[in-house]
Amino acid sequence: MKRRTAEPYKIKSVETLSMLSFEERKESLERAGYNTFLINSEDVYIDLLTDSGTTAMSDAQWGALMTGDEAYAGSKSWKRLEHAVREVYGYKYVLPTHQGRGAENILSQLKIKEGDYVPGNMYFTTTRAHQEMNGATFVDIIIDEAHDPSIDLPFKGNVDLDKLRALIDEVGAEKIPYVCLAVTVNLAGGQPVSMQNMKEVYELCKSHHIDVMFDATRCVENAYFIKERENGYSDRSVADILKEMMSYSDGCTMSGKKDCLVNIGGFLAMNDEDLYIRSRELVVVYEGMPSYGGMAGRDMEAMAIGIREAVDDHYIEHRIGQVRYLGQQLLDAGIPIVQPIGGHAVFLDAKAFLPHLKQEEFPAQALAAALYLDSGVRSMERGIVSAGRDIKTGEHNRPNLELVRLTIPRRVYTNNHMDVVVDSILALYEKRDTICGLTMAYEPPTLRFFNARFAPLSDSGELISEENKKVNA
Numbered sequence: 001m002k003r004r005t006a007e008p009y010k011i012k013s014v015e016t017l018s019m020l021s022f023e024e025r026k027e028s029l030e031r032a033g034y035n036t037f038l039i040n041s042e043d044v045y046i047d048l049l050t051d052s053g054t055t056a057m058s059d060a061q062w063g064a065l066m067t068g069d070e071a072y073a074g075s076k077s078w079k080r081l082e083h084a085v086r087e088v089y090g091y092k093y094v095l096p097t098h099q100g101r102g103a104e105n106i107l108s109q110l111k112i113k114e115g116d117y118v119p120g121n122m123y124f125t126t127t128r129a130h131q132e133m134n135g136a137t138f139v140d141i142i143i144d145e146a147h148d149p150s151i152d153l154p155f156k157g158n159v160d161l162d163k164l165r166a167l168i169d170e171v172g173a174e175k176i177p178y179v180c181l182a183v184t185v186n187l188a189g190g191q192p193v194s195m196q197n198m199k200e201v202y203e204l205c206k207s208h209h210i211d212v213m214f215d216a217t218r219c220v221e222n223a224y225f226i227k228e229r230e231n232g233y234s235d236r237s238v239a240d241i242l243k244e245m246m247s248y249s250d251g252c253t254m255s256g257k258k259d260c261l262v263n264i265g266g267f268l269a270m271n272d273e274d275l276y277i278r279s280r281e282l283v284v285v286y287e288g289m290p291s292y293g294g295m296a297g298r299d300m301e302a303m304a305i306g307i308r309e310a311v312d313d314h315y316i317e318h319r320i321g322q323v324r325y326l327g328q329q330l331l332d333a334g335i336p337i338v339q340p341i342g343g344h345a346v347f348l349d350a351k352a353f354l355p356h357l358k359q360e361e362f363p364a365q366a367l368a369a370a371l372y373l374d375s376g377v378r379s380m381e382r383g384i385v386s387a388g389r390d391i392k393t394g395e396h397n398r399p400n401l402e403l404v405r406l407t408i409p410r411r412v413y414t415n416n417h418m419d420v421v422v423d424s425i426l427a428l429y430e431k432r433d434t435i436c437g438l439t440m441a442y443e444p445p446t447l448r449f450f451n452a453r454f455a456p457l458s459d460s461g462e463l464i465s466e467e468n469k470k471v472n473a
């Protein structure tokens, strides 16, 4: 018999969840224009909107808040954070930022010149925005398989070295200030990069004098996948694997809101002293003194502790295990999800879930709304609504994938909550032909997914109803 494991923590403080009735959820969903971003958090039962800044802090972190040194300069809390980053990640120089994008801003401004190219293993929204605002063109060098949700590969975040070589040949190494390597790849579904691939990318870049900068946001989750899947790593600690990973880079940007186990914060780290000195000047301009960078002393105390807690083998095993616990049950029940299951989220394939809906009827938006209506579980659309419109033609961008993201906050929910999510999705799958599509009633000019409003495309005005079967058939 396979022995079961449990959460590697016990609960000292609880936050009561609101459990609205079906009628109350229906009202809340209507008020929100069927957009899960617009639902009040107090109306949500299980919140799987994002894993960013939603972490539960430990008793040690909460305790440390009282010891924060709020001095404007030379804070001892900063010293502790700097020490933790150097020790756990292995970089020589560290600068604090208010969150990940603060670090991206400074790095992009200092490294990129107009007309440069920044290759990356799939883009991330804020990362690419900073690169482009500084005059660079982003070039996707991830393996082709990463774009296909049905291909099961252990390291689906890997770089295609031929694509990187081809770019170097085409534009020249001097036009490539650095390669931005995300470990893991958020937009590919939390897919990891292998140690072998990191090493090969680093060696290729070094032979052309190109820097490698990690987007280290979920690097601990990546380290765990290496331990689990790559030859020669099963007996090594995650902390040890992480240190080796970081040795194949020249620095990183970090969002503390994910793998550092805090609600706000970030940092920029590097080994090059000159880049450090120039970055320090910009930290003063954009973030604050280099001894706080937009964070309070207490935030830095909590982050210093979170950085160490995140590399505890039991913590990270449970973290990845919980995401898989949710995803595997869905797979076993025949629910279409993106494979393999990644590090921080499970993605429902809404096109396959609601095959009767056309893409203009916003299947992923409809499924996310239906999930909230059924059980109060909040998820996020990642499909045609998020993709927006083509700036030139004004037509909808039509992404291949029409997904609903179920993102698991760290240390917040138990596996019983995951069971509730599974049951709700199975119930919806049973009656999927009773779910209708949506029409967009209000479309904001930019980043429409945040504020768009929708209405059900049914005569009754009901999102889920037996009546809808006739139209859908």
Ligand SMILES: *Cc1c(COP(=O)(O)O)cnc(C)c1O
Pocket (backbone or CB within 6 Å): 052, 099, 100, 101, 102, 124, 126, 127, 182, 186, 215, 217, 254, 255, 256, 257, 265, 266
């Ligand atoms: C969240 C995130 C960022 C940006 O970090 P913020 O702290 O939100 O500014 C950058 N890259 C990836 C992969 C992320 O998930």
